[in-house]
Amino acid sequence: MRRMRQHLTMTAGASLGVAVATLASGIVIARALGPDARGTFGVAVLLAQLTVGLATLSIFEAAVIKLRSSRDEAKSVARALLCVAIGVLVIAMIVVFGAWSAALLPHALTSSPAAIAIICGLVAVGVITAAFEALEAIDARFDHLNAARLAGPALFAVALLVLAAMDALSLNIALAALLVTLLPALAIRLYRWRRTLRIRRSGGPTFSALALLGVRLHAAHGTMLLARHADRVILAGLWPVAALGHYFVAFSVVTVGLALLCQALQIAATPAFASASLDALRASLPGS
Numbered sequence: 001m002r003r004m005r006q007h008l009t010m011t012a013g014a015s016l017g018v019a020v021a022t023l024a025s026g027i028v029i030a031r032a033l034g035p036d037a038r039g040t041f042g043v044a045v046l047l048a049q050l051t052v053g054l055a056t057l058s059i060f061e062a063a064v065i066k067l068r069s070s071r072d073e074a075k076s077v078a079r080a081l082l083c084v085a086i087g088v089l090v091i092a093m094i095v096v097f098g099a100w101s102a103a104l105l106p107h108a109l110t111s112s113p114a115a116i117a118i119i120c121g122l123v124a125v126g127v128i129t130a131a132f133e134a135l136e137a138i139d140a141r142f143d144h145l146n147a148a149r150l151a152g153p154a155l156f157a158v159a160l161l162v163l164a165a166m167d168a169l170s171l172n173i174a175l176a177a178l179l180v181t182l183l184p185a186l187a188i189r190l191y192r193w194r195r196t197l198r199i200r201r202s203g204g205p206t207f208s209a210l211a212l213l214g215v216r217l218h219a220a221h222g223t224m225l226l227a228r229h230a231d232r233v234i235l236a237g238l239w240p241v242a243a244l245g246h247y248f249v250a251f252s253v254v255t256v257g258l259a260l261l262c263q264a265l266q267i268a269a270t271p272a273f274a275s276a277s278l279d280a281l282r283a284s285l286p287g288s
Contacts, residue, residue: 011142014149014150021154022157035242041171046229047099059210106241122178129189140271146267159181232244235247
């Protein structure tokens, strides 16, 4: 339990850094481009986040639970999970292009093929990143996981400040900067796992077992994801993008504490509980 507390503290610290960087980025975009652009940017990021969260069918979360409970190493499923991520991308791209074709996005996005292409890039990076985060959680490499989580938002905030100072910021450039600043962490992960990814599947749970558990988890995970974003999804269909811009900034400020708690528990506590025996969990409870 002491190790889990260390992981929770580490993850909460990284989540705080992510929240601060995200808030700073939102303020820079709002001040440099106005609330309309901030609202449109928020809708684009929201679409990417929801697509990644829903299209993965919680298979990565199922892999963490299965392998942590069986004490298997991530290398036994590393290659398989990356193959799953590539398959998930097909579903994710259909969702993005469906939203674009149905004109469910703000006009600034539907009228810009470049913006849609960048959103597809964000979804691709998000899905592959989710697979690597699962592998790191399986092996309890929370130092690597949290460093990568923090690097992207921090680099993005710095990039926005530089672009705003150069008066070179626009909506598409902000979206492109977000995509580019996520790539270094992904490249480091690919390099770090390069040898493991060459290993063919050796032991570990079958894909059908992961898919079955993932679908069962997804009923809860998907519901929680939609509930967490329900206000923004509803308001995106009702409010003008300028009002959404103000709302996104205010939402980032108000929900910092809740985001820290939810992310820390989801990232660090789930693997710990999955690997702990029932007797150990009972022994750790107060009064036991």
